[in-house]
Amino acid sequence: MYLPKLVAILALGFAPFAAQASTISPISGQFSITGSSISDNGTSLTFTPSTIVVGAANTISGSFFSLLTAGESGSITSPINYMNYSAQTPAQIVFGNGAVDFTISSLTEVTSASNLSNFAIFTGTGMVTSNVAGFSSAPASLTFSTQGSGDTTFSATVDTISAVPEPSTLAMLGTGLIGIAGIAKRRFLA
Numbered sequence: 001m002y003l004p005k006l007v008a009i010l011a012l013g014f015a016p017f018a019a020q021a022s023t024i025s026p027i028s029g030q031f032s033i034t035g036s037s038i039s040d041n042g043t044s045l046t047f048t049p050s051t052i053v054v055g056a057a058n059t060i061s062g063s064f065f066s067l068l069t070a071g072e073s074g075s076i077t078s079p080i081n082y083m084n085y086s087a088q089t090p091a092q093i094v095f096g097n098g099a100v101d102f103t104i105s106s107l108t109e110v111t112s113a114s115n116l117s118n119f120a121i122f123t124g125t126g127m128v129t130s131n132v133a134g135f136s137s138a139p140a141s142l143t144f145s146t147q148g149s150g151d152t153t154f155s156a157t158v159d160t161i162s163a164v165p166e167p168s169t170l171a172m173l174g175t176g177l178i179g180i181a182g183i184a185k186r187r188f189l190a
Contacts, residue, residue: 016111026138026160027128029062031100033093033156035076040054040120040146044084047078048176055155062160067099067130074100082107082122090126095156098131102158116124120146 032055035092041047054060057070075093093102107124124142144156 024134024136025063026136027063027067027100027130027140028138028160029064030059030157030159031061031068031076032059033065033158036154038146043083044079044081047076050075050078052093057147059157063130063135064100064158067132067135068095069081071098080104080107082109093156098128098129100128102126103127103184106143107142125161128158132140 033052034055035047035052036141037048039048052074054068054070054072054074060068060070070094072095074093077091078091080091085104089106091104091107093104094100104124104126106126107122108122109122111119122142122144124144126140127137128140129137139161141159141161142156143159147155
């Protein structure tokens with residue numbers, strides 16, 4: 001008698017969350033970035049100008065497919081001190097006035113330019129957000145490489161890190177609450 005009422009109350013209580021979860025989804029997917037005129041002095045990267053471009057259409061996937069277009073221009077924070085990278089003053093990669101905004105929280109030099117004839121590789125992590133309705137922020141990784149000597153070209157890839165989607169989190173919570181209600185009912189009737 002109490003269990004059907006409890007299930008009905010739980011269903012009504014979670015309905016707004018489930019509806020919201022179905023209209024807002026975390027950003028997912030991958031896209032590439034290209035640019036030129038970057039100087040690497042061994043401790044920091046300076047972009048002159050700080051303009052970057054989205055890569056070819058076949059490098060765009062997932063949510064980014066509806067947020068970005070191939071060849072679209074954007075900007076990157078410059079300079080970026082990678083030797084003592086600080087999350088307090090994070091670098092940002094921005095496209096479409098905030099349609100895609102990747103805030104870099106960590107940046108590590110994996111391979112030094114001096115080791116491979118001025119070819120350096122960096123990896124980073126951060127959060128990708130969007131001011132476009134229907135998308136929530138998501139953690140993402142960055143792979144970045146410079147090519148050449150002095151003023152060089154560079155390429156990068158932003159790839160979201162998979163997380164547990166919100167609807168399944170709510171389903172797990174609801175299942176747990178129903179299980180607790182069942183245990184409570186058995187103890188109450190015993």
